[in-house]
Amino acid sequence: MPEGPEIRLAADAVQDAIAGKPTTKVWFAFEHLGIAADELTGHTVTAVETYGKAMLTRFDNGMNIYSHNQLYGVWQIADSGDYPDTKRSLRLEIRTADKMALLYSASEIEVLGDEDIADHRFIKKIGPDLLRPEVNVAVTQARFHDKKFARKKLTSLLLDQGFLAGLGNYLRSEILFVAGVHPDKRPMDCTPEQLDALGAASFNLTRRSYETRGLTADDETIKRGKALELSYRQYRWYVFNRDELPCFTCGTEILKIQAGSRRLYYCPACQAA
Ligand SMILES: [Zn+2]
Numbered sequence: 001m002p003e004g005p006e007i008r009l010a011a012d013a014v015q016d017a018i019a020g021k022p023t024t025k026v027w028f029a030f031e032h033l034g035i036a037a038d039e040l041t042g043h044t045v046t047a048v049e050t051y052g053k054a055m056l057t058r059f060d061n062g063m064n065i066y067s068h069n070q071l072y073g074v075w076q077i078a079d080s081g082d083y084p085d086t087k088r089s090l091r092l093e094i095r096t097a098d099k100m101a102l103l104y105s106a107s108e109i110e111v112l113g114d115e116d117i118a119d120h121r122f123i124k125k126i127g128p129d130l131l132r133p134e135v136n137v138a139v140t141q142a143r144f145h146d147k148k149f150a151r152k153k154l155t156s157l158l159l160d161q162g163f164l165a166g167l168g169n170y171l172r173s174e175i176l177f178v179a180g181v182h183p184d185k186r187p188m189d190c191t192p193e194q195l196d197a198l199g200a201a202s203f204n205l206t207r208r209s210y211e212t213r214g215l216t217a218d219d220e221t222i223k224r225g226k227a228l229e230l231s232y233r234q235y236r237w238y239v240f241n242r243d244e245l246p247c248f249t250c251g252t253e254i255l256k257i258q259a260g261s262r263r264l265y266y267c268p269a270c271q272a273a
Pocket residue numbers: 247248249250251252267268269270271
């Protein structure tokens with residue numbers, strides 16, 4: 001499942017392809033959105049925003065297309081009229097004179113007015129989005145210090161979009177490793193320094209993954225990984241997908257466990273209980 005950085009990269013691609021020029025066609029697979037399609041055609045996309053894993057395509061007439069990819073949705077960009085060869089089912093097309101953005105397989109697509117955004121059932125529930133410009137390290141750290149989350153396990157908080165929006169499974173393992181926190185802990189078990197470290201790691205790793213298109217490990221670690229002739233998959237992350245390989249920091253074998261029925265990787269020495 002794509003996480004915040006991947007959704008933001010998809011939003012950037014859609015924005016680059018179609019924003020700032022009038023649409024020549026807007027089409028939805030869902031019949032009940034047909035009237036909205038007519039109202040959107042001829043109008044211009046002004047921005048493509050993300051709210052965690054949801055995307056909001058904004059138009060200059062006060063209307064917006066809300067989409068959530070869930071597990072299967074995927075955006076593709078193509079030259080107008082030149083449909084990719086795929087077995088996926090097309091759900092949304094936004095076409096301009098030269099480029100079109102196509103959303104395949106997603107089932108959650110809605111049209112909202114500007115005034116409906118703040119009250120949308122998903123958007124109003126999500127926590128601070130790590131990739132939005134108004135969010136910074138201090139905001140993120142405050143979430144980890146907030147008493148209302150103190151008793152929940154970090155492994156579930158780090159997947160909860162109501163806690164912080166944009167995190168997901170690989171980021172969860174990476175954040176706990178960089179903060180040096182054992183996966184069994186709750187915020188109430190952590191020192192204030194650990195809570196600050198978790199906040200900083202959540203913010204920094206999400207941004208780094210976005211900026212590098214999928215890396216969380218730092219440049220030095222990647223250099224060492226390449227020198228050891230590891231594959232991209234083995235050096236792009238500190239611990240995720242690295243079970244049975246030595247920890248980059250201490251050499252201890254990385255462990256793989258299940259947490260909330262999803263894979264989690266950690267170093268038993270760097271993240272001691
Ligand atoms: Zn280690």
